[in-house]
Amino acid sequence: MTIEATVDGTVIRWRDKKRYLWIIxxxxxxxxxxxxxxxxxTDSTLAWYFGPFFVFVIIPIIDLIVGRDGENPPGRAPSRPSRTTVTTVGSPTPSSPCRSSA
Incomplete structure (x- = not known):
């Protein structure tokens, strides 16, 4: 995702380099x-402890190893991209409502 904004005549661009890690x-x-x-x-009741172990042990260890994220967006960048109107060919309009063919 690339965020682009014009603030006081200056174009600010920021690209999230870790966007592919969001799937994690x-x-x-x-x-x-x-x-x-x-x-x-395994038919072992110990398997039910995997969740708490993962959340309270594995995730904090990974968090310590990875450390702080220095790639945050600049403070002047907008919090989300501006809205863009997209019109496609064949899109429904108020005069031609979308009907299902049931």
Whole structure:
């Protein structure tokens, strides 16, 4: 994602170099499923401790290893990109509502 803004005549551009790492955020919601999968595969009740162990031990260790993120957007960059109107060919308009063919 690239954020571009003009502030006081100066163009500010910022690009998130770690945007591809955002998918890692999907790991935490998968923890309960992985605990259940470990339990089914191993038939051990210790598998249910995988979630708390991962959240309270593994994630903090990774956080300590990675350290602070020095690539935050500049303070003058907007918090989100400005809205852009996109019109596509065949898009519904008020005069031609979208109808489903059921």
């Amino acid at each position: 955020g999907a790991i935490v919601p998968l923890i309960p499923v992985s605990m259940w999968g470990l339990y089914v595969l």
